[in-house]
Amino acid sequence: MSGDWSADTWAVIAGRPAHQTGAPVSPPIELTSTYLSSGPLGATDIGVYGRSNNATWRALEDAIGVLEHGTALCFASGMAAGAALFDLIEPGGRLVMADSAYNTMLALARQLAAAGRISLSTVDIADTDAVLAALPGADWLILESPTNPLLQVADLVTLAEGAAASGVRIGVDNTFATPLLQNPLDLGASVVLHSATKYLSGHSDVVAGALVTRDEELLNRLQSYRTMQGSILGPMEAWLVLRGLRTLSVRLERQQATAGVLAERLNAHPAIDRVRYPGLVDDPGHDLARRQMRGFGAMLALEPVGGIDAAERLVHGVQLWVPATSLGGVESLLERRRRIASEPETVPDSLVRLSVGLEDVEDLWADLDQALAQV
Ligand SMILES: Cc1ncc(COP(=O)(O)O)c(C=O)c1O
CATH class of the missing domain: 3.40.640.10 (Type I PLP-dependent aspartate aminotransferase-like (Major domain))
Structure with missing residues (x-):
């Protein structure tokens, strides 16, 4: 059994x-x-x-x-x-x-x-x-x-x-x-x-x-x-x-659901050039992820229109999201990865990585949306 x-x-x-x-x-x-x-x-x-x-x-x-x-x-x-x-x-x-x-x-x-x-x-x-x-x-x-x-x-x-x-x-x-x-x-x-x-x-x-x-x-x-x-x-x-x-399953379920909603909305946002999230149907990894994974996870990355400056304004314009490295915690974090000197050059300068936490999806979206309005 x-x-x-x-x-x-x-x-x-x-x-x-x-x-x-x-x-x-x-x-x-x-x-x-x-x-x-x-x-x-x-x-x-x-x-x-x-x-x-x-x-x-x-x-x-x-x-x-x-x-x-x-x-x-x-x-x-x-x-x-x-x-x-x-x-x-x-x-x-x-x-x-x-x-x-x-x-x-x-x-x-x-x-x-x-x-x-x-x-x-x-x-x-x-x-x-x-x-x-x-x-x-x-x-x-x-x-x-x-x-x-x-x-x-x-x-x-x-x-x-x-x-x-x-x-x-x-x-x-x-x-x-x-x-x-x-x-x-x-x-x-x-x-x-x-x-x-x-x-x-x-x-x-x-x-x-x-x-x-x-x-x-x-x-x-x-x-x-x-x-x-x-x-x-x-x-x-x-x-x-x-x-x-002990709580991985409930955390991940909620974080993943929120990540999916945010990815869709960001993908349609005029201030965003590109969203990377395997759950998006137009993502290059989508079909493979469907085949070999049981979900798409709660990590996503975006590149705002306007390059590094726009990315920095986004990271520092949020109030609820926490500008910090690391990921996978209950609190939502975001970071422009190339601020780290050892980050590979294959990572675009303006790429912002988002780790979606357990906060309310509408609060997370409202915060991103207001920060993107300043970008
Ligand atoms: C994908 C991945 N592998 C390995 C590591 C290294 O783990 P740690 O920071 O626990 O040493 C990290 C840290 O960010 C990571 O993101």
Whole structure:
């Protein structure tokens, strides 16, 4: 019976203590740096020290693993998870990534390539033929879908087939979609990455990351990397992510519905040049997103008429939306991405990324509309 429960239900129930009289319903925060010893250590004894084991991590990992259909490991941040993922590439291996990938992931890959640790090819991830052409001779393809901040959609099934034919592993950053809208392991990915800082925790109050895989060898390597590098999540942070995860389904449902309404209205607004949202029927990623996702998410991007100045006036003309980086929280945020020096040049100068929160849709629209009138 439990196999039939939906992801919405699993988000609520996974990672809870076993049903026993007197057991806590919510997993406690296990604050300890060390564990009582019971003699010589076996190869599988991980529960000896707080850098290799923690019950609150395990509760969170159970929940993320169930939702992503694999085994999860939590990390100190999405970037700590990203660094662990890059570490799976053998020295001298070749990595293919999107030329508009999340800026810090791309910067780290470029740093590893500059140091001679890996070689790096970048491609337009929405150009499936170009990605397929880059795969022979590569070791890993690491991508986001939808991408941050261009909201491009990668053809995960075709790329997974091409990657399998070329012996290339795929890592998918599923931060924007969340496991409720897309499960990349089911589509052929070897590893899924989350910045749990975003939708999984959902309240802009914690920095955390996770990797999920079904491959035991990769899992062991990632776990050993995390223990040795010490890129572990604090128990308090793990608990905060788990607490946030309980409401992911209702948050996302509302945020996504609001994003759809705002995208349609912005698309028809004379002060807007272009709206990027896979839910719009004229969006280049729409058909693919319909096929491989269970919804279009709550992130969108726009380019106002009038370039950078107009974008800056919009970002600073709002009163309810918060001009700040990050995404996936209950409060609506917006940001002109190229204000960040490391943002790839493939991102238009005037592009404003919007993370739609839980405020009333008409209030969010009224605020955007009044700010656009000043643009
Ligand atoms: C798509 C994506 N992946 C990874 C990261 C890195 O996550 P963190 O900030 O938790 O280190 C981010 C952060 O914005 C992101 O947006």
